[in-house]
Amino acid sequence: MLSDVEGLYSGPPSDPQSKIIHTYVNEKHGKLISFGEKSSVGRGGMQAKVSAAANAASKGVPVVIASGFATDSIITVLKGEKIGTLFHNEANLWACSKEATAREMAVAARDCSRRLQKLSSEERKQILLDIADALEANEDAIRSENDADVEAAQVAGYEKSLVARMTLKPGKITNLARSIRKTADMEDPISHTLKRTEVAKDLVFEKAYCPLGVLLIIFESRPDALVQIASLAIRSGNGLLLKGGKEVMRSNAILHKVITGVIPDTVGKKLIGLVTSKEEIADLLALDDVIDLVIPRGSKSLVSQIKATTKIPVLGHADGICHVYIDKSADMDMAKRIVLDAKIDYPAACNAMETLLVHKDLNKSEGLDDLLVELEKEGVVIYGGPVAHDKLKVPKVDSFRHEYSSMACTVEFVDDVQSAIDHINRYGSAHTDCIITTDRSAAEAFLQQVDSAAVFHNASTRFCDGTRFGLGAEVGISTERIHARGPVGVDGLLTTRCILRGSGQVVNGDKGVVYTHKDLPLQ
Incomplete structure (x- = not known):
């Protein structure tokens, strides 16, 4: 009507x-x-x-x-x-008013976060240790619910790459618990002083870390993301709203229950809210007055849609088009190990290799031929750019800006390291890119000129991960240039506040103030 x-x-x-x-x-x-x-x-x-x-x-x-x-x-x-x-x-x-439900959850999460911030560092640390223990103690129940989600997805005919992301593989819970314990052992970030300056006599300026407030995480098909983000939210003192995909509803529910079950009443279980109603993403994104940051974890279309439809700051990446460039001076045995790992270790990961660039002098070399044969033997479908299509006789790729997230990749030949850099900066997604070479000058040029969140020399793109970097768990990988870039850990969920400690000073046109601006030691 x-x-x-x-x-x-x-x-x-x-x-x-x-x-x-x-x-x-x-x-x-x-x-x-x-x-x-x-x-x-x-x-x-x-x-x-x-x-x-x-x-x-x-x-x-x-x-x-x-x-x-x-x-x-x-x-x-x-x-x-x-x-x-x-x-x-x-x-x-x-359910009654959808917007009211989301708003109430956000307000409750903020109230709980303020209580969390009042706890001592040891008390916050203990909450994380209790969560790690609870995950391991409830592993069978968690795996059972996850198996049910995976089975339903397979029956529904979901793509294999999506089912792979849904699955909590053997050892995953143990790894998540280990990551949470590492996060718990990190230096307490809340109220950590970054700078102290004597502005004038008995007037001291401080800049210190503080929580952002309330985070909204919208994620698809990755139940492990719920655990990682929840642990980081607690360590950083933030409230949290979680909106997961319907395909992992049971997994999310059991994980949320296990985690909130050990949050003490002095903080409140509403610190972490799981949105399970008919609430649509658009409703949540409209709450710019009570939600401080949105972190989308999912498909390119999801991330792009969120960025285009909310006033809330968004942290994340839309694509994971990661490159490996094999330079003419590369150790080809090393190149084979790195390329196979970058593509095969976890093809659905955002840091998996999608495009292999090869120096033109390596065409028809024994090392490259062996590598391509090994990729095909492992089940990787190879597509070629205009040059590789002609020289390797492989199907031609439709676009260099394609993220397979599966056992497939694009191969193309380039003239030199500068051509590789230009190609990556033009067609890449600013995520993770790697050069394999024994030429240090070529490596340094690549590391300095490739405009990506993570740039590697002689190492698999799969290393781009908060846990592997020693940052603890991560909320995701950001390709943004403002606030946080690369794997985002605790620091990416913090902002700063300015504190001024005085003894009755007033400005009064700066007549009675003698500015010293002297750096002071951190306390």
Whole structure:
């Protein structure tokens, strides 16, 4: 049903305080809305629309009131996407106001985070150690729920790469617990002083770390991400909202239960909220007044959509198009080990190799031939750029900007190290890129000129990981240039505050202040 407004509003559509009612519940909204000459939602014509829509819905016919000015309104409704106001005969059975639920969770998480920050460093550390113990103690239950998710995904015909990311493989819980213990043993970041300066006599300036506030993590198919992010949120003193994919709903639920089960009442279990209602991502992204940072973990489309539709700062990466460049001076035995590991160790990982660049002089060399044969023997499908397609007689790649996330890769020949650098900066995703060479000058040029979050020399791209770097668990890998870049650990979840300790000083036009600006030792 089309209207001259976007749907049914809680007040006059022209009033900035009015909010669109996405789902009409007669028991809730019927008595709050008046129509006619003093209609609070527009002209009296809306009353007829609401009456007709409610009548149809009561007879089992869902109705959507949407804007007739939007050219794609009907298509959007048919796609099942949120638009306008929905009338449904079971609306009264659904959860109450979606936005209110999310807002309440965010506010509760902030309150709990403030209580968490009041604890001593040892008390916060103990919470993490208890979580690690609880994960190991409940491994069988966690694996059982994860197996159920994986089986359902396989029956539904999900892609193998997605199923791989969903799966908590043997040893994963142990590794997660080990990572949490390492995070617990890190120096306490909260209130850590970065700088102390004597501004004037008895007037001392300090800059110190402090938590960001409330984090929203939206992730697909990676239940281990829930554990990593929860541990980092606790260590950094932040509240947390988690919105996981429906494909790992059971895994997320059991992990959330295990983790919050050991959070003491002095902090509150609402420190970490798991959004399991019908809440849509758009609802959460609208809460820019109560959520301080969004970290998306998932597909390129998910990350791009989030960046385009929220006012909340977003930390993350959309693509993982990682390159390995084999220079003409490379040790080919080393090159084979690195390339095979970068591609085969975990093909679905964001730090897996997607493009192999090779110096043109290595074409038809025994070392390269052996490497390509080994890749194919392992089941890797090879596609070629324009040059490699012709020389290697392999299928031609459609685009260099392609992330396979599977047992496939692109191969291309380049003229020299500078050509490799230019190719990566043009077609890469600024994630992780590697050069294999014995030429130190070529290596340094590559390390300095490739504009990526992580740049390696003679090491697999798979090393780009917070735990492997010794940073503890990570919330993800950021290719952004502001705030945090590369694997984001505890430091990436902190901001700074300025503290000034005085003894009654006033500015008064700077007449009575003698500025010394003397650096002081950190305390």
